[in-house]
Amino acid sequence: MLTIYLPMLLFYKKISQMQQGDNMTKRQLIASTIISVGIFASIVTTISTKANAITFKETASQDLQRAMPTNGNLLSYYEVIKEPKKSVVNIFTKKVVKQVTTMNPLMNDPFFRQFFGGELGGMQMPKDRVERSLGSGVIVTEDGYIITNNHVIENADEIMVVLPDTKNELHAKLIGADPKTDLAVIKIDAKGLIPISFADSTKVREGDVVFAIGNPFGVGETVTQGIVSALNKSGIGINDYENFIQTDASINPGNSGGALVDSRGGLIGINTAILSNTGQNNGIGFAIPSSLAKKISKELVEKGKIERGRIGITMKDMSEKERKYYSCDKGVIVMDVQKGSPAEKAGIKMGDLVVKINGQNVIDSAFLKNYVGSMSPSTPVALVLLRAGKNVNITLKLEKIDDKVVAVTNADYTFMDGLGLVDINDAMRKKYSLASKQQGALVMNVKENSSASRNGFSEGDVIVQVEDIEVMSVHDAIGAKKALGSLSNKQIFVRRKGAVYSVILE
Template sequence: MRRFLLPLVWPTVAGVLVAIVLLLAFPQLSGRDPSVSSPTVNSAPIQQTATPPEVKRPAPEVKNAPALSRDAGPVSYSEAVERAAPAVVNIYSSRIVESEQHPLMSDPFFRQFFGKDTPSRQRMLSSLGSGVIISDEGYVLTNHHVIKGADQIQVALRDGRETLADVIGTDPESDLAVLHIDLEDLPVIAISDSTQAAVGDVALAIGNPFGVGQTVTMGIVSATGRSHLGLNAYEDFIQTDAAINPGNSGGALINPEGALIGINTAIFSRSGGSQGIGFAIPANLARQILNELVTQGRVIRGWLGIEAQEMTRELAASFGLDSVAGVVISGIVPNGPADEAGLEPGDVLIKVDGRTIRDARAVMTDIAAISPGTQLPLSLVRNGERMDVTLEVGERPTAETRQPQAQPQS
């Protein structure tokens, strides 16, 4: 038997060896595309980083932008920049402060020897930012923090013109301000409907970072409706990874067609420079604040006079509630609308105008949109019992007249 099988073994072995050599030399013979590599798995752990006088001005006429087309993306954004950039201005603000001549003057022991004649000197503090020309009437939108406390505000246009600006009004709670400049033939930016901005849309930031001059950076819309950041009382930010640095505040965030989608306001940074997390106030909110500041001199918001605390599962269980819907009233402003309606600390507010409450800041924003004098139905739970009350919405006090609160106030 061995004599008969031995002549067959060697041809078989030789055939297998030849097949292996051919497959190694010509892998396409196996039917597999050699250009496609096998998937690999990265097993490395993920690194986690850590009341003013009455104002009777007409509302400014702004230029509305057409809807953004997403059919095809351009290879260059130079046309968009050319449409928008002339309307983005540099803002230089300055104020004079008193400073003591010597650090020892801060010590009461040394100060007593000088009495009221403590030597002092004046010095000039300067800051820079950006702004956006909204109408050919000369209205400029910027951030409140850019011009806060300024004694003089200078606006420089891209075409080389410079002029002093007047403050029409400010709204610290949204961090917006409106300036007015008196120049002719002003470039004006078109304003888009910021509710149409979608995550993934290309976004360009224009401003004056670090005072180097007008600069354009590009990114995308990273998120919309960002809140709970602790930046402003009213937050509904557009988040972008377009580089935003000090000096960009008040500048424009535009879409690929050069229309304004937001006012650059803040960055999240551990180093002080851009780390790809910037925030812009949506153009729709900026337009609303602009109109109110121009026509009324202030922003009028609805107000209940309560301090609200977020509901947690532990609090819900202690109140005998089945869900975490609603907010806990932790404080009542004396003589405010809620106080006059009989609300008490410890009440759980579960519905406003028939709508279930999910978030303390969200309900604050909803109430702010209600006109003062409106009769507003509320549903609440007190000592485990459901109650329905109706109160008259008041006007939210300004930041200057209201005492600072640690919790959201509605």
């Protein structure tokens, strides 16, 4: 379960390396008022190259009647949850990670290095260890397709599934994953499974009774009850595309990827995260709507990838003063138009107010981002803009972003054998959760059996100083090496996950 921490008004995802903890990564989450909607295409490579068709079991979506329990009857939801319980599985993963162990901290002291030389042993030694994590998943077809969270299975070397009411572990293979929505599809070799029934998540309302089904803390299948606390929650900073259902049903580590069902047993969401300053349930949980989970999983199974279109604008929500200026309560302001984008070709200008898309009111920037992000490249969209007090109608086709725009800079291996370094930019800061003003030479790659690997470097490390020479870029790092003549027995200062470490090179 992704856990969002709340100290000092900053949100962080909980990191757990416990044997029975979720596989999560820490990301600093800062809500921004300006959101880019040059909504990039996300291509997800799959292990399975065979195209398949997938259909889902549906819960009736007629006009729903809500009712209170009648007098004299025992209020129980046993009949409601007994079927969806059969569709929720436990997921266990294994991942082999390289761990750097300190052999002798005395070797940090130049006196000991000079006096004892190499007799005390090397400073650091890479060592493999197995990291285990757990989560939940939801069976969506009789032949073994399962929806879960991407963070549950991300980078796993082995994925195991335990079916309800059994102890047998089944190997699962990854069909595809979409990190931008934190959804993934895995498959087990099984027949005759009980798929969950999908409800229409667009008809969910605040106050609806819901149940969270999953495997918290690895204790086994567990059901908790709550209500829908809020809808369309965005700006949390967990995923690139957010439209969460918020619930107070108890969700804890291990529930990630499990089911959130309504009082009929229909799936309305995939449990994903909690908001907490302790790492445990605090009554604020988030689930990805089932309508989005259905769409993403269907594309992953049938197409093998997720492709998103873009309009090509940067936008921001209106302030109170801007609402008065535009004489409009809803819409987003175009702050920039990307060259060569569909927006530029259609004539969208800086300062335009986007008020409608395909006939729907644009509530805010999160709405527009999610709306466009749900559509594929080449999809036509109709926009209504407010420009100089008049409505302007524009039609354009969404376009897939050129991969070159988001290409990663090639790493430089000049500094050390097997150590790929790049300069830090905004994309790197976001990817590795670096501070906004962090400078240095970023480690993008460490080749196996290289000098860099033997010295304990890891991807995401930032070299900030070589001996007494400050490093602000890859050029600085290479310059320091030239100035020193050799890196042998030199001290390198590395920032890793917010802390600074020193490495004495072999």
